[in-house]
Amino acid sequence: xxxxxxxxxxxxxxxxxxxxxxxxxxxxxxCKLVPVPxxxxxxxxxxxxxxxxxxxxxxxxxxxxQAAFESVCDI
Amino acid sequence: MIYFxxxxxSWPKPPVVIEAMSHFLREVGASPGRSGHRQAVAASRIVYxxxxxxxxxxxxxxxxxxxxxxxxxEALNLCLQGYLRPGDxxxxxxxxxxxxxxxxxxxxxxxxxxxxxxxxxxGVLDPSDIEAAIRRNTAMIALNHASNVTGALLPVAQVGRxxxxxxxxxxxxxxxxxxxxxxxxQADGIDLLAFTGHKSLYGPTGTGGLVxxxxxxxxxxxxxxxxxxxxxxxxxxxPDFLPDRFESGTLNAVGLAGLGASVRWLMEQxxxxxxxxxxxxxxxxxxxxxxxxxxxxxxxxxxQKQTATVSFNxxxxxxxxVGERLDQEYGxxxxxxxxxxxxxxxxxxxxxxxxxxxxxxxxxxxxxxxxALAAVNELTGSVK
Numbered sequence: 001x002x003x004x005x006x007x008x009x010x011x012x013x014x015x016x017x018x019x020x021x022x023x024x025x026x027x028x029x030x031c032k033l034v035p036v037p038x039x040x041x042x043x044x045x046x047x048x049x050x051x052x053x054x055x056x057x058x059x060x061x062x063x064x065x066q067a068a069f070e071s072v073c074d075i
Numbered sequence: 076m077i078y079f080x081x082x083x084x085s086w087p088k089p090p091v092v093i094e095a096m097s098h099f100l101r102e103v104g105a106s107p108g109r110s111g112h113r114q115a116v117a118a119s120r121i122v123y124x125x126x127x128x129x130x131x132x133x134x135x136x137x138x139x140x141x142x143x144x145x146x147x148x149e150a151l152n153l154c155l156q157g158y159l160r161p162g163d164x165x166x167x168x169x170x171x172x173x174x175x176x177x178x179x180x181x182x183x184x185x186x187x188x189x190x191x192x193x194x195x196x197x198g199v200l201d202p203s204d205i206e207a208a209i210r211r212n213t214a215m216i217a218l219n220h221a222s223n224v225t226g227a228l229l230p231v232a233q234v235g236r237x238x239x240x241x242x243x244x245x246x247x248x249x250x251x252x253x254x255x256x257x258x259x260x261q262a263d264g265i266d267l268l269a270f271t272g273h274k275s276l277y278g279p280t281g282t283g284g285l286v287x288x289x290x291x292x293x294x295x296x297x298x299x300x301x302x303x304x305x306x307x308x309x310x311x312x313x314p315d316f317l318p319d320r321f322e323s324g325t326l327n328a329v330g331l332a333g334l335g336a337s338v339r340w341l342m343e344q345x346x347x348x349x350x351x352x353x354x355x356x357x358x359x360x361x362x363x364x365x366x367x368x369x370x371x372x373x374x375x376x377x378x379q380k381q382t383a384t385v386s387f388n389x390x391x392x393x394x395x396x397v398g399e400r401l402d403q404e405y406g407x408x409x410x411x412x413x414x415x416x417x418x419x420x421x422x423x424x425x426x427x428x429x430x431x432x433x434x435x436x437x438x439x440x441x442x443x444x445x446x447a448l449a450a451v452n453e454l455t456g457s458v459k
Contacts, residue, residue, distance in 0.1 A: 013304070
C-alpha cells in the first residue's frame with residue numbers, strides 16, 4: 001500500500017473525533033481530522049483520516065480504549 | 076479592597092485563565108464542533124481538553140459523559156425537569172438553593188411528589204432520615220453538597236450509598252464544592268453531578284456542566300433545549316448520543332477555554348492544598364467572630380465540616396447595613412440577605428431577615444481575615 005492511500009473513520013461528533021485523535025496519537029499512529037467526504041455521509045462534521053496501511057493497528061488501539069466510532073471506509 | 080464574595084463568584088481568577096481566554100479570542104475564534112477547518116478543530120480540541128480535565132478532577136470515567144451548560148442552574152434544571160415525571164417522588168434536603176427549589180416547586184405543580192428532609196439549624200443532615208423518606212415511587216435523591224449560606228457540608232458519600240442500595244438516581248449540586256472539596260463521582264456514588272465553572276473551579280462566568288454517570292438512562296433524560304449540534308445534520312431529530320444530546324447551540328468556547336485552564340491549574344495546586352488553606356482561613360474567621368458577644372455565627376462552626384463560607388449577624392444591625400458599611404467604610408465586599416436560599420435560611424432560623432455572608436477563597440489570606448474581623452468588631456462597637 002502506498003502512502004497516498006487513506007482510510008477514514010467516521011464518528012458521531014467532533015468530540016468523538018478528538019478522542020480518536022488522542023487515542024491514535026498515544027499509539028504513535030499519524031492521523032488527521034478532515035471534513036467528512038460527501039460521498040460517505042451528508043454530515044457536516046469531521047472524520048479521522050489515517051494511512052490505509054495503519055488501519056489494522058489503528059482499529060486495534062481504538063478498540064483497546066473502547067472509544068466509539070461509527071464506521072471505517074477506505075477512500 | 077478585600078473580596079469575600081467567592082461563594083457568589085470567585086475573584087481574582089488565576090492568570091492562566093485570562094491567558095487561555097485571550098488566546099482563544101486572538102488565535103482560535105472558531106465554533107467548536109462545526110466546520111472541518113483547522114480553527115474549528117482547534118476550538119474542538121480546547122473544549123475536549125476541558126472535558127478531559129473535569130473528568131480527571133471528578134474521577135469520571137468518560138469525558139464525553141460531561142455535558143456543558145451555562146451554569147449549575149441549567150444543569151440542575153436539566154436533571155430535575157428532564158428526568159422526573161408526574162407520579163415520581165423526589166427527596167431533597169432543607170438546605171437547597173433556589174436553583175433546585177424553584178424547578179422542584181414547578182414540578183410539584185405537575186404532579187411530582189417531593190419530600191424535603193429537614194437538616195438541623197446548624198446544617199447537619201442525618202442520612203437515615205433520607206433513607207426513611209424513600210417510597211415505592213422514589214426516583215431521585217437531589218442533595219446540595221454544601222450550603223451556600225453556612226457552608227455546611229452534607230454527607231454525600233453516605234447518601235450515595237443509600238441511593239445505590241435502593242436503585243435511585245443520585246443528583247448532587249456541587250455549586251459550592253467543585254474545586255474546593257474532593258469529589259469522586261464513582262466512590263461517592265454520584266449519578267448526576269451538577270457543577271458551575273465560575274466559583275471554586277476559578278473559571279469564568281457562563282460555564283458549568285453536568286457529569287452523567289453510567290447508571291443514568293440517557294434516553295429518559297429529556298433535553299432542556301434542542302437544536303443544532305454540528306452532528307447528524309441531515310436529521311431533524313435531536314441526536315441521542317452524548318454530549319450532543321444536551322449541547323444544542325454554540326458552546327461558550329471562550330469560557331470553556333478558561334475553564335479548562337482553571338481546572339488544570341487547580342489540579343496543579345492540588346485540591347488538598349486548597350482545602351487546607353481554606354480550612355485555616357475559616358477557622359480564623361469563625362474563632363474571631365465567636366469571640367464577639369454581639370455577633371451570632373451560623374452553621375457547623377467547625378472548619379472541617381464546612382466550606383470557606385461563613386454567615387453571621389450583628390445584633391442591632393440589619394445585614395444590609397453591615398454589608399454596606401463593610402463595603403463603604405472598610406472596602407470589604409460580601410453578600411447579605413437570603414442568598415437565593417430561603418429554605419436554608421428557614422432551617423437556620425434567619426428567615427426573612429437573612430444574614431451577612433463571608434465567602435472566602437484560595438486567594439484570600441489570614442491577614443485579610445484578621446482585617447475583616449477588626450472591621451466587624453468596630454461595627455459591633457458602633458451599635459447603640
